[in-house]
Amino acid sequence: MCRQASSEWVADDASRLGAAVAFYTLLSVAPIIVIAVAVAAVVYGKEAAQGRLASEIQGVAGHEIARTIQAIIRGAYQPRTGAIATLLGLATLIFGETVAPLWFV
Numbered sequence: 001m002c003r004q005a006s007s008e009w010v011a012d013d014a015s016r017l018g019a020a021v022a023f024y025t026l027l028s029v030a031p032i033i034v035i036a037v038a039v040a041a042v043v044y045g046k047e048a049a050q051g052r053l054a055s056e057i058q059g060v061a062g063h064e065i066a067r068t069i070q071a072i073i074r075g076a077y078q079p080r081t082g083a084i085a086t087l088l089g090l091a092t093l094i095f096g097e098t099v100a101p102l103w104f105v
Contacts, residue, residue: 033089
């Protein structure tokens with residue numbers, strides 16, 4: 001049974017496909033965060049949205065990662081670049097979820 005499972009694993013090229021899924025997951029995380037904060041900022045206000053997101057991330061991933069994501073969000077939401085960052089995040093998300101996976105088919 002183990003021999004058959006390992007030969008099927010190799011035949012299906014599961015390692016490459018797993019790496020592709022991990023890559024596209026990471027590619028999608030940053031745009032999703034930027035878009036989520038933009039939407040939450042409209043509803044709750046910028047500071048409240050950023051603070052809530054940071055506290056949730058800190059609870060899951062730790063203090064250092066939460067600080068890093070807060071710095072990314074602060075950088076994305078400068079007065080003139082906030083809309084641009086949201087649009088670029090949305091474009092990256094759409095590209096990562098539609099066009100790029102077709103390269104691995």
